[in-house]
Amino acid sequence: MDGCRSNSSSASRNSRSRSDAQKMKYVCVTGGVVSGLGKGITISSIGRLLKQSGLRVTSIKIDPYLNTDAGTMSPFEHGEVFVLDDGGEVDLDLGNYERFLSLTLGKDHNITTGKVYNEVILRERRGDYLGKTVQVVPHVTNEIQDWIERVAVLPVDGSQEAPEICLVEVGGTVGDIESSVFLEALRQFQFRVGRENFCLIFVSLVPVLGSVGEQKTKPTQHGVKELRSVGLSPDVIICRSSNRVELSTREKISVFCHCPPSHVLSVHDVSNIYHVPIILAEQNLHGILRDHLKLERIMTPEPDLVRWTELATSVDIFEEQVKIAIVGKYTGLSDSYLSVLKALKHASIAAKRALEICWVEASDLESETQKTEEEKHAAAWKVIEEVDGIVVPGGFGSRGVEGKVLTVEYARRTGRPILGVCLGMQVMVIEHCRNVLGLRTATSQEFAEQGKEQAEGAKEGDREEETYAVVFMPEINPAVMGGTMRLGARPTDVLLRDRQQKPTLAGQLYKQRDEVWERHRHRYEVNPELLGRLEEAGLRFVGKDKTGARMEIVELDREKHPFFLGTQYHPEFQSRPLEPSPPFLGLILAASGQLREYLRANGAN
Ligand code: GLN
Secondary structure: OHHHOOHHHHHHHHOOOHHHOOOOEEEEEEEOOOOOOOHHHHHHHHHHHHHOOOOOEEEEEEEOOOOOOOOOOOHHHHOOOEEOOOOOEEOHHHHHHHHHHOOOOOHHHEEEHHHHHHHHHHHHHHOOOOOOOOOHHHHHHHHHHHHHHHHHOOOOOOOOOOOOEEEEEEOOOOOOOOOHHHHHHHHHHHHHHOHHHEEEEEEEEOOEEOOOOEEOOHHHHHHHHHHHHOOOOOOEEEEEEOOOOOHHHHHHHHHHHOOOHHHEEEEEOOOOHHHHHHHHHHOOHHHHHHHHHOOOOOOOOOOOOHHHHHHHHHHHHOOOEEEEEEEEOOOOOHHHHHHHHHHHHHHHHHOOOEEEEEEEEHHHHOOOOOOOOHHHHHHHHHHHHHOOEEEEOOOOOOOOHHHHHHHHHHHHHHOOOEEEEOHHHHHHHHHHHHHOOOOOOEEEHHHHHHHHHHOOOOOOOOOOOOEEEEEEOOOOOOOOOOOOOEEEEEEEEEOOEOOOOOEOHHHHHOOOOOEEEEEEEEOEEEOHHHHHHHHHOOEEEEEEOOOOOOEEEEEEOOOOOOOEEEEOOEHHHHOEOOEOOHHHHHHHHHHOOOHHHHHHHOOOO
């Protein structure tokens, strides 16, 4: 959507002289009442609206927990760990920002309590505080403000220019003990940067109760009261609700919450998230922010939402469906695979198909283990048999791996389009070793090591000698003691033609680019010792790192299988609504019978 910037916006930008240099403008957003309001989407939409009004936007997410990053947090509890170019393992909301606002953020754009305290303690040890007693106020609160100011100016849209607007989301809900230090920092911050450079938005819930569907304002009133008790007053209140929030409701909120009625906006449920910037524009949020933050000189009079509106409406009208199974181990919680879901969604938009996701718990597919009940087992296989395509996503640990191996075997034998990501690709290699090379005990060193721990005490010789199809190949991180994970963006050399000079699937999907940068998060890799035999058996390694030792992309010849592709990296992290990730696009096109035509149209022979 970057190309959407209107002519009038560039005209206004060109007419701006250097001396016009604006102060950074901050739009801070807090939420009240309950979590899970869709605060991230609301904030991303505010950013998109400002971006379409010609402004350079960045964003910072504050997470009031003590972990220094999201890397060690369970996807069960916290949703997926999002990975950034610089290797930052961060909250999934940063993924929303990157996707919605076409940004490339860094690890410092995610502030946590742990990170801030870590910094303060390091400073104290270095003697930076000159013998003073180090306290939450002012030392921690100053550190938070310094951090925001330092990170806000970092270029994030590929332009090398500092942003003009910084969105700051405070995670959690107002009133939590955890977030109070951040709210205090923001209270001070409004004076540090000046009121005309600071706008506070409160996102709240307006529940609808009773048979007449009364919109209740009390939770919002209490949320704002809580906010005002810490010295912050909202400039704008955004009400999340199932239906459009009526004028009378908004007027009531206005009276009780010390905010003009025109600044109380409705973000009601819509058919897809791309409508949210549009409904905010309809309620003149851009005008409110322009006046409050004195942005008239650098903002276009109206946002250019033409392509965005096309996107939002097109998503609603696809008639033909594409059904994709995600075979994972956290399938009860879709947030655990959020970026995979988004990448599938973006690819389906490009393929003009309505996406239906079928979640399959990998362990339900296992038969030998007797772990699952008959019914669940049968139901899981019925789904696999009925879908148009399959994704085996990334993961850690051995639970469900046998189910994934069976899925890959089924897809390989039946010609069902399948994409394996990270662990998914490793499973593709394990399956080939077992069922094509006949190495029945093939596994990953990761599971074998886990197994050894569990079987501690078992007699020597009880276990069959295993073949490691996937081995531990750490990448030492000198910055982190003990850091062995290969993390962040790395280059992959893509083989464009195979030995017979036929174009490779990966080369075609990446449009003949022979080097691609994608994001990684893993410790294990395909065992280099088995490469020759696997290649001989037809599995092609068509993407490698610069040393040639790490296998990055694996595929089967399209004459053997319509779409069988695995990537050691996670292509989902760089997918964008209008720029789908090539491997995901390939899967959806293959699953909807359009891949051959697409490849032909893109110059493949
Ligand atoms: N557990 C595997 C590894 O560490 C795969 C990781 C992943 O899928 N992200 O290599």
